[in-house]
Amino acid sequence: MARDVRVSITVNDLPYERTVRPNMLLAEFLRQECGLTGTHLGCHQGICGSCTVLVDGEPVKACLQLAVQAAGSSVTTIEGLAAAGGALHPIQAAFVAHGAVQCGFCIPGMIMTAKALLDGNPRPTVDQIRAELANNLCRCTGYVKLVRAVEAAALVLAK
Amino acid sequence: MPVPEFDYLRPHSLSDALALLQEYGERAKILAGGQTLIPALSMGLSRPDVLIDIGGISALRHIDADGDGLVIGALARHRELEQSATVKERCPLLAAAAALIGHSHVRNRGTIGGSIAHADPAAEYPVALLALEATVELAGPTGPQAVPADQFFLGPFTTAARPDQLVTAVRIPALDPTVGWDFRELVMRSGDFALVCVGVLVGLDGQRVTRAAIAVGGVGPTATRLRKTEAALVGQGASSETWRVAGEAAAREIAATGDVSATADYRRATTAVYVEEALHAAASRVR
Numbered sequence: 001m002a003r004d005v006r007v008s009i010t011v012n013d014l015p016y017e018r019t020v021r022p023n024m025l026l027a028e029f030l031r032q033e034c035g036l037t038g039t040h041l042g043c044h045q046g047i048c049g050s051c052t053v054l055v056d057g058e059p060v061k062a063c064l065q066l067a068v069q070a071a072g073s074s075v076t077t078i079e080g081l082a083a084a085g086g087a088l089h090p091i092q093a094a095f096v097a098h099g100a101v102q103c104g105f106c107i108p109g110m111i112m113t114a115k116a117l118l119d120g121n122p123r124p125t126v127d128q129i130r131a132e133l134a135n136n137l138c139r140c141t142g143y144v145k146l147v148r149a150v151e152a153a154a155l156v157l158a159k
Numbered sequence: 160m161p162v163p164e165f166d167y168l169r170p171h172s173l174s175d176a177l178a179l180l181q182e183y184g185e186r187a188k189i190l191a192g193g194q195t196l197i198p199a200l201s202m203g204l205s206r207p208d209v210l211i212d213i214g215g216i217s218a219l220r221h222i223d224a225d226g227d228g229l230v231i232g233a234l235a236r237h238r239e240l241e242q243s244a245t246v247k248e249r250c251p252l253l254a255a256a257a258a259l260i261g262h263s264h265v266r267n268r269g270t271i272g273g274s275i276a277h278a279d280p281a282a283e284y285p286v287a288l289l290a291l292e293a294t295v296e297l298a299g300p301t302g303p304q305a306v307p308a309d310q311f312f313l314g315p316f317t318t319a320a321r322p323d324q325l326v327t328a329v330r331i332p333a334l335d336p337t338v339g340w341d342f343r344e345l346v347m348r349s350g351d352f353a354l355v356c357v358g359v360l361v362g363l364d365g366q367r368v369t370r371a372a373i374a375v376g377g378v379g380p381t382a383t384r385l386r387k388t389e390a391a392l393v394g395q396g397a398s399s400e401t402w403r404v405a406g407e408a409a410a411r412e413i414a415a416t417g418d419v420s421a422t423a424d425y426r427r428a429t430t431a432v433y434v435e436e437a438l439h440a441a442a443s444r445v446r
Binding site (some may be wrong): 002023024025044045049064065068069132 | 161162163164165166167169190193194197200201202210211214232260263264265267268349350444
């Protein structure tokens, strides 16, 4: 029988100490142990990107990482973006304003990818936005509006 | 599908990792970046009793100059190789190969050691290492071992590393600045596995080919050097016709296989074009 492992992971600036099965994915940890169900599990294969979160500031797919591997790390999920009080983050607001959200399943991952992009490159070109959003799939075919939303968010964040 | 259960061990030194490998042998899998192993676990394709996570062995995560060449630790990530000024200056072919792996999120976590130990027939690094005549360094109970790339990749998902050995580094020889290079691949969508992946080096003396290395992956059971095509190319004049003829020879030399993504005929036809274009581009990079 697999031995459980004690892990401590900081999620959205809050510490979570848990005893987990070694085979628990980071995405499962966020959903089941932290109750943060904004991180969606789609394909389990690192293809769809709906589980994208930031680990120590870097975008990763939370279905391609075990919770035990994230021990000691600081994770940011979609729930960590809006300000206390609920005001939307400028990227979230731009997604709403530009009609980039259809069914919404892919959106947390899309927004975390956009967040990582704009953190490292505040004025990306359209090609750079498209290359980064290629990490994430949208099955409502809303890519044009997604790219426009990221462009608009970049302008707001640059102010 | 839930990931099957396993014990998780996280050694902090190479010697501890090797001792665990000795103890568990084929019951264990090495976890590096996990970008291939974890989906394989999720899909039930791999069912180890024990995962040995080497991610905490910081001595394996480095990119260093080695004479005029490079030595790269097994835990160097694709993103680091793609962006490293040292790699871009000394071995731009390798930086170009790393940039074509998956998408950026996968490149943030995936490692060169993990990729080559896995030896996917459509992966980029085997092609790059074969073209560059790199050496794979292994550690094991009988000490370190250096294996030339062309003796390391033995077949689909099969390498010369024994179950008690661990890939520790890759050594890339210095590249003569008069040698041109190119690396390109055919994919249906960006980030997909390559249907055809080509890495070449071309040396020219004036207008005559003095050296040619052509490595191809994605087309058959394993990445391979095309020695016959290379031999026929050396001594030829550098011209569009020479590159076209070499592309056709490459298409004849590969052991192309067909699968759900492409037929063998399609792989041969596109190999001819990709080798021709890669040779042309490499020759144009000769200084």
